[in-house]
Structures are given as structure tokens and as C-alpha cells.
Amino acid sequence: MSNTAQRHVGRVQNRFGDFRTSSRIPQGALIYTMDGALPVEFISEGDRIITRAGMRVLRRISGNHMAGFEMGFDGPEVIYADGAEMSV
Secondary structure (H helix, E strand, O other): OOHHHHHHOOEEEEOOEEEEOOOOEOOOOEEEEOOEEEEHHHOOOOOEEEEOOEEEEOOEEEEEOOOEEEEEOOOOOEEEEOOEEEEO
16 A cells, blocks of 8 residues: 555545544545445445445444434444545
8 A cells, every 4th residue: 555545544535624534424425335425414224335345234323414423334344435445
């Protein structure tokens, strides 16, 4: 992995600015699913999310448009949001 790619793992650059992804995903961030890229506010439990390790079923999503959203799987995963990798 290049130095540039390493700096962006765990971070997302998008129209909301640069933010740490270990806690919250802002409203409007596009999440890659088996049904295509969807804004995080349209994601629900049971959706199939694309991760670095393959497709995983989303077990938990919580939050709101003000505080952002948190996602949970059976274990730690790296997902793709707004074209960048982020750890959840």
C-alpha cells in the first residue's frame, strides 16, 4: 500500500470535510452496498454492505442526521464510504 493510501485508511475525504471515521458517518455519505451506493440514512439492518473482506450483512445502525450514524457488523470491518475506506 502506498504512503498516500495508508494516510487515508480510517479517514474519509468528502463534501463534509475530513473526519475520523472510527465513530460517526455523516448524513449523505455514500455507502457501497450490493444494491449500489446509497446514502447512509437509507441503509438499514440486514442490508448487504461491501467490505474489504467481501459482502457482510449489517447487524446494527444507529444515529441521526445531526450526530451522524454508527454501523455494526458481527466483527470489525472496513467499509467503503464516499470512495474511501473506513473502519467500523
